[in-house]
Amino acid sequence: xxxxxxxxxxxxxxxxxxxxxxxxxxxxxxxxxxxxxxxxxxxxxxxxxxxxxxxxxxxxxxxxxxxxxxxxxxxxxxxxxxxxxxxxxxxxxxxxxxxxxxxxxxxxxxxxxxxxxxxxxxxxxxxxxxxxxxxxxxxxxxxxxxxxxxxxxxxxxxxxxxxxxxxxxxxxxxxxxxxxxxxxxxxxxxxxxxxxxxxxxxxxxxxxxxxxxxxxxxxxxxxxxxxxxxxxxxxxxxxxxxxxxxxxxxxxxxxxxxxxxxxxxxxxxxxxxxxxxxxxxxxxxxxxxxxxxxxxxxxxxxxxxxxxxxxxxxxxxxxxxxxxxxxxxxxxxxxxx
Numbered sequence: 539x540x541x542x543x544x545x546x547x548x549x550x551x552x553x554x555x556x557x558x559x560x561x562x563x564x565x566x567x568x569x570x571x572x573x574x575x576x577x578x579x580x581x582x583x584x585x586x587x588x589x590x591x592x593x594x595x596x597x598x599x600x601x602x603x604x605x606x607x608x609x610x611x612x613x614x615x616x617x618x619x620x621x622x623x624x625x626x627x628x629x630x631x632x633x634x635x636x637x638x639x640x641x642x643x644x645x646x647x648x649x650x651x652x653x654x655x656x657x658x659x660x661x662x663x664x665x666x667x668x669x670x671x672x673x674x675x676x677x678x679x680x681x682x683x684x685x686x687x688x689x690x691x692x693x694x695x696x697x698x699x700x701x702x703x704x705x706x707x708x709x710x711x712x713x714x715x716x717x718x719x720x721x722x723x724x725x726x727x728x729x730x731x732x733x734x735x736x737x738x739x740x741x742x743x744x745x746x747x748x749x750x751x752x753x754x755x756x757x758x759x760x761x762x763x764x765x766x767x768x769x770x771x772x773x774x775x776x777x778x779x780x781x782x783x784x785x786x787x788x789x790x791x792x793x794x795x796x797x798x799x800x801x802x803x804x805x806x807x808x809x810x811x812x813x814x815x816x817x818x819x820x821x822x823x824x825x826x827x828x829x830x831x832x833x834x835x836x837x838x839x840x841x842x843x844x845x846x847x848x849x850x851x852x853x854x855x856x857x858x859x860x861x862x863x864x865x866x867x868x869x870x871x872x873x874x875x
């Protein structure tokens with residue numbers, strides 16, 4: 539069996555396991571952090587790792603800062619930085635997740651083109667990427683590879699699947715059909731990224747409308763956090779599909795994907811992009827590429843070493859005026875045993 543066939547089998551087996559696990563994959567905590575803090579990760583190590591990007595007032599990426607320029611607080615208390623690097627050349631591990639549900643049918647060609655150019659521009663000699671297509675299924679179309687040719691061929695394999703060609707913007711939920719967006723993020727993080735080391739990112743292209751996933755948004759975010767993966771969410775929407783110009787306007791059919799995409803991105807230290815056409819989609823990929831080459835990696839050992847499973851808020855600041863830091867917002871402490 540080929541490597542990609544094996545990978546597809548593994549992903550499908552894990553997808554079937556979601557049927558059994560449901561939301562039990564991540565048991566609910568007895569106490570939850572405030573909603574605006576989001577669901578961070580549980581860690582079992584003594585060092586907390588943070589990848590962050592810094593911008594000035596005009597939104598320009600700043601890549602020449604030093605360790606002394608940064609300050610980290612956990613639950614309001616200053617933390618000592620143990621290591622600091624500028625991640626401009628260290629290898630990347632990327633996962634591209636493409637929504638191939640019926641709502642994307644008219645714009646899938648633009649997604650293929652922009653994604654192909656992105657792979658060509660961003661992948662260096664030591665970088666690797668994989669490709670997942672998701673609709674009523676979650677399919678690993680290309681396992682981890684450094685070959686741009688393999689990835690581009692896999693992009694051509696993406697086919698729109700609406701789960702029986704059901705009309706309109708309301709895929710069947712009862713039959714498990716629709717768009718398994720949260721399952722795709724969960725499986726990318728747990729089946730692929732969790733076994734990788736180094737810098738990891740998920741680029742998610744979708745209109746953000748999940749239908750039929752066994753995992754929910756919080757499960758998907760936690761899986762990405764546990765896999766140390768940043769999510770860059772690209773909200774690319776066929777507005778005509780959702781009734782734009784029909785008298786209802788954008789969102790006239792109950793569209794609500796933007797808030798979920800934004801939440802997944804911000805809680806993992808990424809960003810949300812909202813391109814309106816193929817040109818802006820290509821620009822979004824270019825912006826992600828630039829950011830991935832302008833990151834800082836910071837590690838610290840928490841002063842609070844209690845293994846109580848409690849929530850720890852993280853705040854990363856730069857001691858220069860006008861600087862804005864983009865980083866994840868917290869984590870759960872480990873528990874005894």
